[in-house]
Each structure stands twice: as structure tokens, then as C-alpha cells.
Amino acid sequence: MAVLQVKNLTKKFGSFTAVNNISFELKEGEILGLLGPNGAGKTTVIQMLLGITTPDGGNIYYFNKDFFSHPQFCLSRLNFTSAFNNLQGRTTVWENLVVFANLYQVENYIVKIKKLVTRFEMDDLINKRYFDLSTGQKTRANFIKALINDPKIILMDEPTASLDPDIADKTLTFIEELRKERPITILYTSHNMAEVTRICDRVIFLDRGEIVAQDTPLGLTKRIQVAQLRLTFNDNKDAVAQYVKKEGLNCRFDGEHVVYITTEEKILPKIIFDLSKVGIWMTDIEVKKPTLEHVFLQIARGEPYVFE
Amino acid sequence: MSLNRIKALLLHEIFITRHSFEVINDILFYPLFTVVVFGFMTLYLVGTTGKIIANEVLAGMIFWQVVNIAQYSVGVGCLWDVWSRNLTNMFISPINIKEYLFSFAISGTIKALIILILASILSIFVFQFNIFSMGLTNTFLIFINLVFFGFSFGVVMLGLIIRFGTKVAAFAWGFINVFQPFMAVIYPASILPQPFRGIAYLLAPTYVFEAMRKNLKGQSGATEFIYAAILNIIFLIGAIIFFRFMFNKSKQSGAFARLEG
Numbered sequence: 001m002a003v004l005q006v007k008n009l010t011k012k013f014g015s016f017t018a019v020n021n022i023s024f025e026l027k028e029g030e031i032l033g034l035l036g037p038n039g040a041g042k043t044t045v046i047q048m049l050l051g052i053t054t055p056d057g058g059n060i061y062y063f064n065k066d067f068f069s070h071p072q073f074c075l076s077r078l079n080f081t082s083a084f085n086n087l088q089g090r091t092t093v094w095e096n097l098v099v100f101a102n103l104y105q106v107e108n109y110i111v112k113i114k115k116l117v118t119r120f121e122m123d124d125l126i127n128k129r130y131f132d133l134s135t136g137q138k139t140r141a142n143f144i145k146a147l148i149n150d151p152k153i154i155l156m157d158e159p160t161a162s163l164d165p166d167i168a169d170k171t172l173t174f175i176e177e178l179r180k181e182r183p184i185t186i187l188y189t190s191h192n193m194a195e196v197t198r199i200c201d202r203v204i205f206l207d208r209g210e211i212v213a214q215d216t217p218l219g220l221t222k223r224i225q226v227a228q229l230r231l232t233f234n235d236n237k238d239a240v241a242q243y244v245k246k247e248g249l250n251c252r253f254d255g256e257h258v259v260y261i262t263t264e265e266k267i268l269p270k271i272i273f274d275l276s277k278v279g280i281w282m283t284d285i286e287v288k289k290p291t292l293e294h295v296f297l298q299i300a301r302g303e304p305y306v307f308e
Numbered sequence: 309m310s311l312n313r314i315k316a317l318l319l320h321e322i323f324i325t326r327h328s329f330e331v332i333n334d335i336l337f338y339p340l341f342t343v344v345v346f347g348f349m350t351l352y353l354v355g356t357t358g359k360i361i362a363n364e365v366l367a368g369m370i371f372w373q374v375v376n377i378a379q380y381s382v383g384v385g386c387l388w389d390v391w392s393r394n395l396t397n398m399f400i401s402p403i404n405i406k407e408y409l410f411s412f413a414i415s416g417t418i419k420a421l422i423i424l425i426l427a428s429i430l431s432i433f434v435f436q437f438n439i440f441s442m443g444l445t446n447t448f449l450i451f452i453n454l455v456f457f458g459f460s461f462g463v464v465m466l467g468l469i470i471r472f473g474t475k476v477a478a479f480a481w482g483f484i485n486v487f488q489p490f491m492a493v494i495y496p497a498s499i500l501p502q503p504f505r506g507i508a509y510l511l512a513p514t515y516v517f518e519a520m521r522k523n524l525k526g527q528s529g530a531t532e533f534i535y536a537a538i539l540n541i542i543f544l545i546g547a548i549i550f551f552r553f554m555f556n557k558s559k560q561s562g563a564f565a566r567l568e569g
Contacts, residue, residue, distance in 0.1 A: 013562055051559075054559040054560045072404065075401060079400075080396070080400050085393050088394045090327045091320075091327055095319075099320045100397070102316030103317075105402075
């Protein structure tokens with residue numbers, strides 16, 4: 001069942017088209033990554049999905065209800081967290097959470113807040129003013145706020161931006177654990193391809209306001225069919241050079257003992273086998289496969305990705 | 309409208325006020341300080357122009373604080389969330405515009421009532437002037453009309469802030485003072501030059517302050533109160549239409565999402 005359906009969504013700012021007629025769905029329990037270079041339209045999409053920017057065309061449906069006709073029904077079932085938004089800085093974590101629990105009309109909210117605060121190891125921080133928290137602590141407080149209404153869908157706009165790797169990893173682990181506990185649906189934007197690969201079931205690439213690719217992270221990386229083989233060999237550079245020339249391979253030598261061969265991933269085993277057959281003694285083999293980052297660069301640059 | 313969400317918005321404001329010396333200063337110390345200054349001035353006026361004029365000036369300044377606080381409460385209430393980058397979080401919750409504005413109306417009324425009571429106590433004990441001497445009904449009518457106007461003015465300022473962002477944030481504090489000279493707060497509208505008088509009689513507070521002066525002389529201000537009420541209703545409807553227009557424009561242009569910088 002689709003919990004979110006976006007149909008022909010369009011947004012123009014003057015003559016600039018930020019989002020151009022995009023359509024996609026988000027199924028229950030799915031984590032969908034929304035990727036794209038700066039200015040691709042990700043944030044505008046999120047803003048329209050939250051109702052803080054009005055689209056010029058198209059429709060948004062949450063749980064099969066039109067968002068603009070039933071905003072309160074939809075908003076009470078979703079939530080949002082972002083590295084770029086804060087809670088009220090002057091008030092304490094507890095006060096912030098009490099306010100949001102009442103805004104979302106959460107029943108037994110004191111019990112609920114206490115449970116979430118303990119879950120996020122913030123028991124000692126609840127009486128601290130939000131402004132006085134560290135970045136990692138603020139992120140945790142933001143997550144508690146985003147979960148206060150048991151949302152069916154959470155929009156996350158770069159939730160780990162500006163976090164150190166340890167806190168970012170803990171945040172991702174939390175999302176993974178949360179997902180095990182209940183079928184939560186997440187729309188996730190990030191510039192960190194490794195974390196998108198880690199947690200997203202499916203990825204949509206936006207470029208200049210349009211969807212240019214959508215697939216699983218693995219499916220997307222398979223679109224780049226070349227890989228790079230880095231071979232370190234003892235001697236006999238001439239034999240290696242002769243072999244790559246004969247096979248017409250794209251290669252680059254680095255000194256007397258290292259060669260980089262860029263070719264289709266499926267013929268890499270054959271190259272290794274052939275070289276060992278002609279008596280090349282290989283001391284190290286490294287295969288560099290395409291990642292989501294390479295797909296990102298290929299889309300952002302608009303030309304096939306070339307391994308360095 | 310949901311009472312729970314209005315309660316949440318009121319709690320939000322109480323929590324912010326509790327932690328903000330600036331708010332306490334703006335809604336308590338500064339208005340009381342103004343009343344004290346004008347109180348001393350009236351002590352001087354008693355000796356030169358007579359007690360009635362002196363009382364009119366002091367009562368005018370006390371009630372001016374009511375207008376000021378009611379309008380301040382709306383605009384600045386929103387700005388705390390803009391500055392904290394929390395406005396998006398507030399508006400992606402299921403609150404609607406009616407609840408948002410209604411909570412400001414309640415909090416503005418409460419704050420204005422607190423300042424009226426404190427200023428009245430101050431004027432009774434320090435300046436021997438009892439503002440309630442004009443009768444509780446008259447005091448109530450003056451208060452409610454001024455709160456009404458202050459709230460409507462605040463809604464217009466809020467519309468401007470939401471449309472044009474923090475570059476017009478100062479309107480939340482000071483713009484009302486641009487209109488103060490036309491509102492006949494401490495002098496009758498009749499002393500204004502003719503073109504200014506035209507502006508003055510388009511503003512509800514002018515009639516309220518004229519009624520106040522009549523009440524202080526023991527006369528009825530019923531006609532003025534009726535005019536004020538009619539103008540207040542028209543102004544409130546206009547303010548809400550203006551706010552909705554600005555709010556929608558802001559969401560259309562993307563300015564609302566950029567409010568937090």
C-alpha cells in the first residue's frame with residue numbers, strides 16, 4: 001500500500017522550474033532516498049510534502065487522502081526532522097516535547113515522552129535548554145520530537161549533516177532499529193551516498209527538478225558497468241603491457257609494478273587468469289567497483305563516470 | 309479548533325516567556341516604566357493644568373500599553389520561533405491558522421490584563437489615580453476595544469513578517485508607534501490638523517480614547533464605543549484577510565520556507 005503518492009508535482013519560482021512534473025510513490029515500511037546535486041529540487045519537494053511551500057501543479061496524497069483538502073489528517077500522521085531545523089532554543093528539551101506532544105494531541109504524553117527520552121539516552125538532559133545542547137544531543141532531541149506522534153511516515157532532510165561520524169552512525173543504527181520495531185516509512189535526503197546505500201530500499205535521483213533515475217541502490221550502481229582493477233606485480237612490465245595492448249584494454253601504469261585497468265566488471269576474472277597464465281606474479285589485486293557516489297557524479301556531471 | 313493545540317501554543321509562549329528576560333522586560337518593565345514617567349509628569353500637570361487633564365494623560369498612557377502589548381504579543385510570538393528555526397516544526401504539526409491566531413489573541417489579552425492591573429495598582433498607590441473610577445463597565449469596554457485593535461494590528465504585522473521575513477521584524481515592536489500620534493491617546497483628536505484628523509477617525513483607538521476622556525469627566529462614551537466596535541470588526545476582518553493573503557503568498561513564493569534563513 002502506498003502511504004505517499006506524488007503525482008505530476010511542479011514548482012516554479014519565476015521563470016526557474018525547481019520541480020518539473022515529478023511523480024513517485026512511497027510504500028508502507030519503505031525507506032526511499034531522495035538524492036541529487038545542490039539545486040536539484042530535493043528541498044523544494046520536501047517543503048511541498050510538508051505543506052510549507054505551495055506547488056504550482058500536481059497532487060500529493062497521504063494514505064489516499066489529498067494533502068491540500070485534508071491537511072490536518074495528513075500532518076497528524078507524519079513528522080519531519082532535519083539538520084537545518086531546531087526546536088525552540090530558549091526552552092528546555094522537556095518543555096519543547098510537552099508542546100509538540102500537545103500539538104499532536106498525544107495521549108498519555110508524559111509517559112510517552114519519558115519512554116522516548118530514555119530510549120535516546122537523554123534522561124539527564126531534559127531540563128537543559130535546547131540551545132545549550134551539543135549538535136549530537138540536538139539531533140537526538142529532534143528525533144524524539146519526530147517520533148512523538150508515532151508517525152506513519154517521517155520526512156528526513158539530511159538528518160546527519162554536520163554530525164561527527166560516530167553520532168551519524170548511531171543515528172543510522174537508530175533508524176535501522178526503529179524499522180525493526182515497527183513498519184515505519186521514511187523519505188530520506190542526504191549527500192552521503194554510503195549512508196543512503198546502507199539504509200534506503202530505493203533511491204530517486206533528481207536533477208534540475210526532474211527524476212532522472214530510480215532504482216534500488218544496487219540496481220543504480222549496476223548502471224555503471226565498468227570497474228577498475230589495480231594490479232601490483234613483481235616484474236615483467238613489458239609482458240603486462242603487451243597483454244593489455246593485445247586485448248585492447250584501457251589501462252594506466254603507475255611506476256614499474258602497478259597497473260590500473262578499467263573495463264567491464266565481468267571480464268576482470270579473465271584478465272587475472274590470463275596474466276597468471278603468461279607468468280605474471282601478482283602480489284596484490286584490488287577491484288574498485290562503482291558505488292552510488294559514482295552514479296551520483298555521473299548524473300550530476302551528465303557524462304559517464306571515469307575512474308581516475 | 310482544537311483546545312489541546314491552543315493549550316500547546318499557550319504553553320509554548322509561557323515557556324518562552326519564563327526563559328526570556330527580554331520578553332519580561334518588554335511586556336512588564338518597559339510599560340510600567342513608561343507609566344511611572346508619565347505618572348510623574350501628571351503630578352507636575354496637576355499643579356499647572358488641573359487634575360482632570362493630568363488624569364487623562366496618565367489613563368491614556370496606561371491604556372496605550374494595552375494596545376502595545378496586544379500587538380507585540382502576536383508579531384514577536386512568531387519571531388521567537390523564526391529565530392530558533394522552529395517555525396517549520398510548528399507549522400508542519402496539525403495546527404491551523406485559526407488556532408495559531410486565537411492563541412495569540414488569548415495570550416495578548418492575558419498579558420494586557422496583567423499590565424493593566426499592575427499599572428492601575430501603581431497609579432493608585434504612587435499617583436493617587438484610580439483608573440477604575442470611571443466604572444468597571446467603561447474600563448472593560450476600553451480594554452476590550454484596545455485589545456481587539458492591538459491584536460488586529462499585530463496580525464497585520466505578522467502577515468508582513470511572514471511575507472517579507474525578518475528584515476521587517478522591527479515592525480513587531482515599533483510600527484504601532486507611527487500611528488500613536490493619530491490615535492488621540494493623550495490629547496483630543498480635535499487638536500489634530502484637519503488631514504490628520506481624517507486618519508485619526510479611521511482608527512478605532514481614537515474613539516476609545518475619546519470615550520475614556522468623557523468617562524473620566526463622568527460623561528457617557530456610548531457613541532464612541534459603538535464607532536470603535538464597528539471599526540474594530542472591520543479592521544479585524546481586514547487584518548485576517550490580509551494575513552491569509554500574505555501567508556498564502558509566502559508559501560507560494562517559497563518565502564515561508566526560507567523564513568528561518
